[in-house]
Amino acid sequence: MSIRWNQIQGIVFDAVGTLIEPSPSVALAYVQAAARQGVVVETHVVKERFHHYFRNDEVDDLNGPMATDEVLERRRWRRIVGNVLPDLPNPDRGFEELWDHFSHPQSWRVFSDVAPALDMLEAAGFPMLIASNFDRRLRAVLAGHPEFEGRVEPLLISSEVGFRKPHPNFYEAACDALSLSPSCVLYVGDDPENDVRGPRRAGLSGLLLDRDSRRPDDLPFLPDLHVLLDNLLISGVGVQA
Ligand SMILES: [Mg+2]
Missing domain, CATH: 1.10.150 (DNA polymerase; domain 1)
Structure with missing residues (x-):
């Protein structure tokens, strides 16, 4: 299933392996x-x-x-x-x-493509949310990196939601936090189950961030975050589905 880019109004980012490592x-x-x-x-x-x-x-x-x-x-x-x-x-x-x-x-580093991507998405007016299977320590981790200044609220953490990905309640909470219906939300992350298939089952779109060149043959993926905005503005360009 390809991404319906023209419907996407908000982006959810996984944290570990996607924004930080x-x-x-x-x-x-x-x-x-x-x-x-x-x-x-x-x-x-x-x-x-x-x-x-x-x-x-x-x-x-x-x-x-x-x-x-x-x-x-x-x-x-x-x-x-x-x-x-x-x-x-x-x-x-x-x-x-x-x-x-x-x-x-x-103890964490931010991937080099994160700041430019978040800047561009913000400038383009896309609401964003960071949503992670983690615990409350994530707040301090993200707050300590300037790339996330002004972007850590709202922040969705599984220990606070009460459910881990890929439980449907987690994705529902993400859509609620963005005040968007699932069909308008794109989930981006490095885990095929938690960040692509799970979101899809909950009615969102899901896109794999394939930083390690695993090249899954059955999922749409991006090699890095640089091309994300292109795909939002120009339908489908650069996405291997
Ligand atoms: Mg991850």
Whole structure:
């Protein structure tokens, strides 16, 4: 399904992998946390474990699939850290240090195409919303980067909405925050399920930001944010569907 560009009146951006990314990498941050406790673990091992446990620890089903809040997010991350670094002498310290690390703006970098894209969209009059599977730490992270000055409100965070992507309530909350009907909203992000297929099921348009050149053959995608405005102003140009 191609994007109906002429209907789009508002844009929702995912945060991690779309606007910002951990810097140093997640794997390196975990390796360093382990090293502070005298545990040597290889980066590629951390990377593989993180990938596995992050993907497989999306939910705390006691409250229903994809339900979340601040307590559940913290508990979830404690499990992930425990699984990725099982040999820490002091697992609580390891978790607390990593939880704190990722709460600081300086632990994240903003992709270079973000500021120009947001500037152009703002100038073109497109309402924008940042909406993320994250917890309240995201507010401080974004507030610490000038690229997001004046753009972090409204900000939609799954722990505050009560549901994680791809739960339909999350996308409904995004449309409500923009005061637009789903058919007028385009979701842009780096995750095929959370940012493209999930939004589509909820009646929005979804566009994959394919920064890693995965080139999915069944989804419309953009290589970066530079061409986003072109696509909004000139129907379909530059989008591979
Ligand atoms: Mg993402």
